[in-house]
Amino acid sequence: xxxxxxxxxxxxxxxxxxxxxxxxxxxxxxxxxxxxxxxxxxxxxxxxxxxxxxxxxxxxxxxxxxxxxxxxxxxxxxxxxxxxxxxxxxxxxxxxxxxxxxxxxxxxxxxxxxxxxxxxxxxxxxxxxxxxxxxxxxxxxxxxxxxxxxxxxxxxxxxxxxxxxxxxxxxxxxxxxxxxxxxxxxxxxxxxxxxxxxxxxxxxxxxxxxxxxxxxxxxxxxxxxxxxxxxxxxxxxxxxxxxxxxxxxxxxxxxxxxxxxxxxxxxxxxxxxxxxxxxxxxxxxxxxxxxxxxxxxxxxxxxxxxxxxxxxxxxxxxxxxxxxxxxxxxxxxxxxxxxxxxxxxxxxxxxxxxxxxxxxxxxxxxxxxxxxxxxxxxxxxxxxxxxxxxxxxx
Amino acid sequence: xxxxxxxxxxxxxxxxxxxxxxxxxxxxxxxxxxxxxxxxxxxxxxxxxxxxxxxxxxxxxxxxxxxxxxxxxxxxxxxxxxxxxxxxxxxxxxxxxxxxxxxxxxxxxxxxxxxxxxxxxxxxxxxxxxxxxxxxxxxxxxxxxxxxxxxxxxxxxxxxxxxxxxxxxxxxxxxxxxxxxxxxxxxxxxxxxxxxxxxxxxxxxxxxxxxxxxxxxxxxxxxxxxxxxxxxxxxxxxxxxxxxxxxxxxxxxxxxxxxxxxxxxxxxxxxxxxxxxxxxxxxxxxxxxxxxxxxxxxxxxxxxxxxxxxxxxxxxxxxxxxxxxxxxxxxxxxxxxxxxxxxxxxxxxxxxxxxxxxxxxxxxxxxxxxxxxxxxxxxxxxxxxxxxxxxxxx
Numbered sequence: 001x002x003x004x005x006x007x008x009x010x011x012x013x014x015x016x017x018x019x020x021x022x023x024x025x026x027x028x029x030x031x032x033x034x035x036x037x038x039x040x041x042x043x044x045x046x047x048x049x050x051x052x053x054x055x056x057x058x059x060x061x062x063x064x065x066x067x068x069x070x071x072x073x074x075x076x077x078x079x080x081x082x083x084x085x086x087x088x089x090x091x092x093x094x095x096x097x098x099x100x101x102x103x104x105x106x107x108x109x110x111x112x113x114x115x116x117x118x119x120x121x122x123x124x125x126x127x128x129x130x131x132x133x134x135x136x137x138x139x140x141x142x143x144x145x146x147x148x149x150x151x152x153x154x155x156x157x158x159x160x161x162x163x164x165x166x167x168x169x170x171x172x173x174x175x176x177x178x179x180x181x182x183x184x185x186x187x188x189x190x191x192x193x194x195x196x197x198x199x200x201x202x203x204x205x206x207x208x209x210x211x212x213x214x215x216x217x218x219x220x221x222x223x224x225x226x227x228x229x230x231x232x233x234x235x236x237x238x239x240x241x242x243x244x245x246x247x248x249x250x251x252x253x254x255x256x257x258x259x260x261x262x263x264x265x266x267x268x269x270x271x272x273x274x275x276x277x278x279x280x281x282x283x284x285x286x287x288x289x290x291x292x293x294x295x296x297x298x299x300x301x302x303x304x305x306x307x308x309x310x311x312x313x314x315x316x317x318x319x320x321x322x323x324x325x326x327x328x329x330x331x332x333x334x335x336x337x338x339x340x341x342x343x344x345x346x347x348x349x350x351x352x353x354x355x356x357x358x359x360x361x362x363x364x365x366x367x368x369x370x371x372x373x374x375x376x377x378x379x380x381x382x383x384x385x386x387x388x389x390x391x392x393x394x
Numbered sequence: 395x396x397x398x399x400x401x402x403x404x405x406x407x408x409x410x411x412x413x414x415x416x417x418x419x420x421x422x423x424x425x426x427x428x429x430x431x432x433x434x435x436x437x438x439x440x441x442x443x444x445x446x447x448x449x450x451x452x453x454x455x456x457x458x459x460x461x462x463x464x465x466x467x468x469x470x471x472x473x474x475x476x477x478x479x480x481x482x483x484x485x486x487x488x489x490x491x492x493x494x495x496x497x498x499x500x501x502x503x504x505x506x507x508x509x510x511x512x513x514x515x516x517x518x519x520x521x522x523x524x525x526x527x528x529x530x531x532x533x534x535x536x537x538x539x540x541x542x543x544x545x546x547x548x549x550x551x552x553x554x555x556x557x558x559x560x561x562x563x564x565x566x567x568x569x570x571x572x573x574x575x576x577x578x579x580x581x582x583x584x585x586x587x588x589x590x591x592x593x594x595x596x597x598x599x600x601x602x603x604x605x606x607x608x609x610x611x612x613x614x615x616x617x618x619x620x621x622x623x624x625x626x627x628x629x630x631x632x633x634x635x636x637x638x639x640x641x642x643x644x645x646x647x648x649x650x651x652x653x654x655x656x657x658x659x660x661x662x663x664x665x666x667x668x669x670x671x672x673x674x675x676x677x678x679x680x681x682x683x684x685x686x687x688x689x690x691x692x693x694x695x696x697x698x699x700x701x702x703x704x705x706x707x708x709x710x711x712x713x714x715x716x717x718x719x720x721x722x723x724x725x726x727x728x729x730x731x732x733x734x735x736x737x738x739x740x741x742x743x744x745x746x747x748x749x750x751x752x753x754x755x756x757x758x759x760x761x762x763x764x765x766x767x768x769x770x771x772x773x774x775x776x777x778x779x780x781x782x783x784x785x786x787x788x
Contacts, residue, residue, distance in 0.1 A: 013438040044407040050489035095444035
């Protein structure tokens with residue numbers, strides 16, 4: 001059964017099509033939604049752009065990530081709104097509107113997996129698939145008070161989903177509680193290729209925490225204490241290579257070049273209307289030089305090697321997911337842009353490395369949720385989920 | 395069965411939902427589509443605007459005009475593209491693209507019932523519902539080489555369809571041939587409340603014909619001769635009250651005011667993205683004064699009385715549907731605007747009066763179709779269809 005009542009404006013209003021799921025299975029009692037980037041047989045794939053939607057046609061295949069949940073018995077309830085072509089982080093779609101943040105209705109949900117976070121935080125389904133290229137699962141998880149993971153790059157297949165920047169794109173998911181999150185993770189992730197040991201080495205990147213306003217750091221204090229109580233004392237470290245400035249720019253350059261390779265021909269051939277910010281980012285991306293891209297690639301390799309060395313096989317970084325609670329819905333584009341640019345500095349750590357990051361909804365500020373994250377080495381995704389359980393359930 | 399292959403880009407890509415039609419009935423061998431302004435249970439109603447679509451939800455009722463075709467056994471194949479909020483005449487939707495003109499693929503289809511005309515002219519269905527407020531059935535019928543009618547205002551109910559300007563809005567339909575058109579008309583129109591006599595008085599409005607370039611008048615000569623041969627000699631007359639200048643402006647003022655009353659709160663509350671031209675027309679409409687509107691209403695009443703007197707109970711005006719064949723797809727917005735403004739002068743005759751006008755695809759120019767119209771007194775719709783049969787079938 002598809003949800004027709006959609007008080008959260010979380011779903012694309014597609015007519016319901018029967019999507020069969022296994023009658024039994026580990027997730028047979030759960031409902032799920034999928035970001036409108038994933039193909040689901042019987043539905044179009046809109047990608048948050050009306051012309052992309054109009055040209056989609058009805059898909060005849062279902063993306064493997066969606067199929068995995070169906071095979072585990074979870075019932076599909078609909079396709080959720082996404083920021084336009086997934087190339088934004090606010091959850092405001094100029095064409096299709098803004099899904100409601102179920103945990104803070106006066107604030108943006110965050111994006112680009114906006115509708116998935118909206119649906120789960122509003123209780124319209126138990127879990128939902130999103131994608132995270134530059135923060136599109138982590139940002140809305142933090143904003144909407146959800147557990148959300150950006151898995152190791154390549155860990156969950158993204159066939160049958162619209163690309164943004166393939167060397168960054170990942171398939172993640174949300175849940176309201178750690179038990180549900182763990183059950184979904186079991187199905188989506190399987191066993192870790194590089195499981196963490198029982199005793200992990202907790203790391204606290206002082207440069208990342210230093211990006212936050214003191215009142216935000218303070219808002220995380222109780223959560224930090226809880227994490228330390230569960231996992232042991234944290235050692236200070238530095239996350240960035242040199243500083244966050246080159247991290248930020250090299251991340252944007254690589255993502256932008258790939259985004260232009262993905263969507264540039266659609267944009268130049270059809271000149272689709274693009275919302276504020278999105279148009280500018282694609283224009284910026286189209287003008288990047290090969291030299292900039294080559295230099296950014298080399299930087300990424302150096303950064304990844306440094307982070308891999310720092311984490312080793314037992315290191316887990318604990319860092320703020322986002323710079324603050326979600327901005328108010330009434331924020332103007334320029335203040336949202338500033339917030340987004342701050343956020344990229346935190347989010348690019350896992351993004352550039354391709355390492356998994358799990359956001360836990362353990363903090364609040366101004367009555368709104370605020371996520372704190374665990375970031376581990378490549379292939380430690382399930383171990384991070386297990387750590388989250390230890391932190392939350394004791 | 396819904397058409398999934400949509401080479402003409404005529405349909406909104408909604409997942410197919412079973413819509414039951416009568417097993418037997420006068421139209422049981424026909425397929426039809428409906429402009430995405432009409433509610434069809436199981437589908438959203440998008441109205442050519444992505445935010446309107448996103449807020450639509452799934453409709454639980456079917457518009458009576460659609461139901462009439464279902465009850466006659468016609469099979470529903472899908473919802474067709476419309477110009478944005480039906481407030482345009484070109485068939486180019488900035489968000490969802492341009493449906494293909496099946497009779498002249500290098501030319502615009504015309505709108506706002508663009509997808510319906512595209513689907514029928516491309517052979518994807520036998521008939522299709524459109525709406526005509528200021529020309530939205532007549533323009534695409536002329537451009538796509540189809541029979542198309544703007545019925546007497548109020549003749550076919552428009553409940554369950556998105557309004558534009560209610561005192562102008564009508565429900566019309568298209569077909570490729572006069573036989574099919576007559577069969578659909580029989581179901582949609584029933585018997586005439588003011589049938590024309592067997593011998594009609596043909597009128598040729600010299601002022602309307604005088605708006606055309608000589609080569610366009612010439613392109614209509616054979617069709618005109620055919621009409622005269624079937625219906626008798628035409629007497630010259632004048633269509634406009636005074637001139638086309640006040641006709642044009644009063645038509646735009648009344649339509650604009652009503653369009654703003656219909657969509658103004660949606661636009662001011664949600665600031666949806668609006669395509670080029672549409673945004674400007676709504677802005678212009680929002681600024682109309684009550685004095686302008688009152689004066690235009692009085693003008694419309696005078697014009698309607700004059701046209702009713704001219705036509706009496708047996709008068710049928712024969713006039714060009716549009717100023718020329720459809721503009722090329724490569725036309726820029728300003729030349730399309732100029733064409734549209736010329737077209738309004740022809741189209742506002744039936745629009746201001748609320749009288750029926752049937753466009754017949756009898757002429758061609760530059761290898762593209764060109765419609766010629768019969769315009770009769772209020773309630774003579776079916777009689778016009780019968781005249782079309784006499785003209786075409788002899």
